[in-house]
Amino acid sequence: MPTLVLAATAYLxxxxxxxxxxxxxxxxxxxxxxxxxxxxxxxxxxIVAVSRRYGRK
Incomplete structure (x- = not known):
C-alpha cells in the first residue's frame, strides 16, 4: 500500500x-x-482616474 501511494504521488x-x-x-x-x-x-x-476622482472630493 505505501508503494502505491508513493507511485501515485510521483506520477502526479x-x-x-x-x-x-x-x-x-x-x-x-x-x-x-x-x-x-x-x-x-x-x-x-x-487606477489613476479613480484616484483623481476620489482625490478631488
Missing part, C-alpha cells in the same frame, strides 16, 4: 511538472507583448 508530481514545462514552452514561443502592455496600461489609467 511528474504530470504537474510536464504541465508547467509545456505551459512555459507555449508562452515562450507565442508571446503577446503588445496585448499585455496595452492591458497593463489601460488598468493603470483606470
Amino acid at each position: 508530481a511528474l504530470a504537474m511538472l510536464l504541465v508547467v514545462v509545456v505551459d512555459n514552452l507555449v508562452a515562450f514561443f507565442f508571446r503577446e507583448k503588445s496585448a499585455a502592455i496595452s492591458v497593463r496600461r489601460s488598468a493603470l489609467e483606470r
